[in-house]
Amino acid sequence: MNSRWNDDEARNVANDLIGLRVYTSRLLGQEPDLVLHGGGNTSVKTQKDDFFGNPVETLLVKGSGWDLRTIEEGGFAPVAVNTLHSLAKLESLSDSEMVAQQRMAMLDPNAPNASVEAILHAIIPYRFVDHTHADAVLAISNTSDGEARIRSLYGNRFIVIPYVMPGFALARLVYETTRNLDWNDYEGMILMNHGVFTFSDDGQASYEKMIQLVTEAEDYLERHSANAVSKDSSEVSLMELARIRKTVSEIRGAPVVAVLDQSPQAAGYAAIPDIKRFGAAGPLTPDHSILAKRIPAIIETDNPTSSLQEYASGYRTYFDRNANGTQKCLDLAPRWAIWPGCGIVSFGAHYKRATTIKDIAAHTAKVVQSSEALGGWVPLNERDVFDVEYWELEQAKLKSGNTTLPLQGKIALVSLQDAALAEATVQSLLDQEAAVVAQFRESPESMIDHEALIIVSNASLLGSTEAAVKAFGGIDLLITDERLFSSTDLFDRESDLAKAVSYLALGIEPKIGILSNAPGSIDPDSINATHNRLSEFYNTPIDLVIADTKNGNTLKTLNRPLRERDFNSIIEDLSR
Numbered sequence: 001m002n003s004r005w006n007d008d009e010a011r012n013v014a015n016d017l018i019g020l021r022v023y024t025s026r027l028l029g030q031e032p033d034l035v036l037h038g039g040g041n042t043s044v045k046t047q048k049d050d051f052f053g054n055p056v057e058t059l060l061v062k063g064s065g066w067d068l069r070t071i072e073e074g075g076f077a078p079v080a081v082n083t084l085h086s087l088a089k090l091e092s093l094s095d096s097e098m099v100a101q102q103r104m105a106m107l108d109p110n111a112p113n114a115s116v117e118a119i120l121h122a123i124i125p126y127r128f129v130d131h132t133h134a135d136a137v138l139a140i141s142n143t144s145d146g147e148a149r150i151r152s153l154y155g156n157r158f159i160v161i162p163y164v165m166p167g168f169a170l171a172r173l174v175y176e177t178t179r180n181l182d183w184n185d186y187e188g189m190i191l192m193n194h195g196v197f198t199f200s201d202d203g204q205a206s207y208e209k210m211i212q213l214v215t216e217a218e219d220y221l222e223r224h225s226a227n228a229v230s231k232d233s234s235e236v237s238l239m240e241l242a243r244i245r246k247t248v249s250e251i252r253g254a255p256v257v258a259v260l261d262q263s264p265q266a267a268g269y270a271a272i273p274d275i276k277r278f279g280a281a282g283p284l285t286p287d288h289s290i291l292a293k294r295i296p297a298i299i300e301t302d303n304p305t306s307s308l309q310e311y312a313s314g315y316r317t318y319f320d321r322n323a324n325g326t327q328k329c330l331d332l333a334p335r336w337a338i339w340p341g342c343g344i345v346s347f348g349a350h351y352k353r354a355t356t357i358k359d360i361a362a363h364t365a366k367v368v369q370s371s372e373a374l375g376g377w378v379p380l381n382e383r384d385v386f387d388v389e390y391w392e393l394e395q396a397k398l399k400s401g402n403t404t405l406p407l408q409g410k411i412a413l414v415s416l417q418d419a420a421l422a423e424a425t426v427q428s429l430l431d432q433e434a435a436v437v438a439q440f441r442e443s444p445e446s447m448i449d450h451e452a453l454i455i456v457s458n459a460s461l462l463g464s465t466e467a468a469v470k471a472f473g474g475i476d477l478l479i480t481d482e483r484l485f486s487s488t489d490l491f492d493r494e495s496d497l498a499k500a501v502s503y504l505a506l507g508i509e510p511k512i513g514i515l516s517n518a519p520g521s522i523d524p525d526s527i528n529a530t531h532n533r534l535s536e537f538y539n540t541p542i543d544l545v546i547a548d549t550k551n552g553n554t555l556k557t558l559n560r561p562l563r564e565r566d567f568n569s570i571i572e573d574l575s576r
Ligand SMILES: [Zn+2]
Pocket: 040, 131, 132, 133, 166, 194, 195, 287
């Protein structure tokens, strides 16, 4: 692993402790082999004045909800070091009490909640502390003889801590373990099945130690021929993908966006003959279970639906086996699935979450293969992972970021001739956290830029529908104009239009929205005839939502051109 330290960039923060902390935190965050999407944490110790001008020894530690890749000064929570030291000396402390006490010891009431590792950062007697979940170290740690391998690799230069639940329990164990140690004898600390810490009074040195330690692990993997990954090609039936996404949405009780990773690496992982033996054994680091659950589903190619149902019943059993009676079972759906012949599919309540899980899955696939090459992937046991997945603090964190919008997780195809109407529609759909494919005859001069939006031009309706399924896993809403009614193809099984609508029939509460800005252009008789035949022909209820400027006789009749504010009510109809 190469250091990303840059002298020119660093010069700007040379005399600014917090600026330097932001800078090296971002360097760590830019390296996905170290941390993914909000994983890991960093801190710096400094002195701050309280309200009365008294100097207070302060730990600035990553606030919860912040990502190292993009963290700013405001993302660090200032906590009084003294209080954290006192907390470390307690025999026991619940994690919610710990969060409350950390909050009370903060020097800025508007700062975010301090990381749950704040006490641990405080007791490490160095100015800078860096913590990551480095892939290469986890690949060595998550094996049957992981601890022996870690000790033989790092000798006595690193403190090795057996796995224990993050938060107070971990801080407490490190406190006890290190009471009679001289920290100066060590370059860092390895947490088995979890991650690594480095520290120094010098910001650059703490960062470079992290890179050095990971490089040693990478070299170890190379020496043991344990850094190769399988590669293969992927051939996917889009209908099958749409069916998988529908089943997962049904099990979950809410629509999901499904992101298929068809890369040679993902396809290669899924194609490993004995993938069933180790593919669903446990996560890379228990932190991942909060977003991606403990294990993925493994899809049997000849019966995807029953594989997903089996996952659901297995998840229920897992919960019952481990729950303490106070926890509430999450939905039973997998967050990702290994699909032999095709690749890896990740499921999210919205597109961004699905891509986060896709990254977690890709890193897991790589590390599992390294550990297998070292003699066998042995991740953390089920019970300990469960405790993190159902950790009250983490569950609360997930819930707080989870206000569900009416179209969240839905997938829409917008095919409108009127460019202004198209743009307004696309924007309203994105605002509702739907994923969108916008089809234009020619590529528009300017268009909204959004990660959950794909623009296609010069494609048929079928081509655009397939683009939606490929990118997002399905299609639930087709939003088009009166052209649909002038087509005779809607009920011709062989036509592209009928094929496109067959994908829609696999959607979640599928609807066709007809937006017309040409008053009276939609003939009420053709609407009724179409509506009646649609559901019958496609063997599933497909609703029509009409917004016609004059004659629409179903849901909306407007005797004037559509205006921007009409969209809220149209979107409301679409989400019903
Ligand atoms: Zn961690």
